[in-house]
Amino acid sequence: MSSGDPHDGRHYPPAGGDTGAQQGQAPGPYGYHQHGPGPYGRQHPVRVGPQPGVHVGFGAAIKRYYAKYAQFTGRASRSxxxxxxxxxxxxxxPLELLISYPGTEPSGELNGLGVVLSFVYFGFMLAHFIPSLAIGIRRLHDVNLSGWFTLIGLIPLVGWIVIVVLAVLPHKPEGARFDR
Incomplete structure (x- = not known):
């Protein structure tokens, strides 16, 4: 089939530059598709994530969390x-509760279950440290603050309260300066 055949499986942008949102198309898994020149001058769809300030659901948030595992640029919405x-x-x-109650002896020492669950917990926390730091920094970018503000969290108690307050702040359009 020729590249101009409308049934060859490719989607070309409509004349006039209309996007899917303007034509009433439903968004894809990461928002509306924008089109641009691909390799060798061919047109191809480009996935674009929801713009900051736009609500995303539970599943979409988890997918974006893992897809942007170590991405410290850009922004993350409140949702x-x-x-x-x-x-x-x-x-x-639940892991912490299982380690605390059935995983400990009356003397306070860990039993076999507690040791195994402690390793699982430590592994999970280690694997999720970088993406959690990344989403926190992207959230600060969305409220137009530098990612360095995450260091406030190192201050005992007060630092965590400040981080929670900053994470609750609404989206600020000025945060677009952190997009790349």
């Missing part, structure tokens, strides 16, 4: 940040 926080809490809190 993306807090859905990930809920996801991490739903995994770590």
């Amino acid at each position: 993306e940040y807090w859905w990930v926080a809920l996801y991490l809490a739903l995994i770590t809190l």
Whole structure:
């Protein structure tokens, strides 16, 4: 088939520069598709994530969390940040409870189950340290703050309260300066 055949499986932008949002098309998994020249001058769809300030659901937030594992540039919406926080809490809190109660002896020492669960917990936390730091920095970018503000979290108690307050702040358009 020729590259101009409308049934060859490719999607070309409509004349006049209309996007899918303007034509009433449903968004894809990462928002509306924009089109641009691909390799060798061919047109191809480019996935574009939801713009900051736009609500994303639980599943989309988790997918973006892992897809942007170590991406410290860009921005993360409030919903993306807090859905990930809920996801991490739903995994770590039960592990902590299992380590604390059935995983310890009356003397306070870990038994076999506690040791195994401690290794699982440590492995999970180690694997999720970088993406959690990245989403926190992207959330600060969305409120137009430098990622260096995450260092405030190192201050005992007060630092965590400040980080929570900053994560609750609404989206600021000026944060676009962090997009690349």
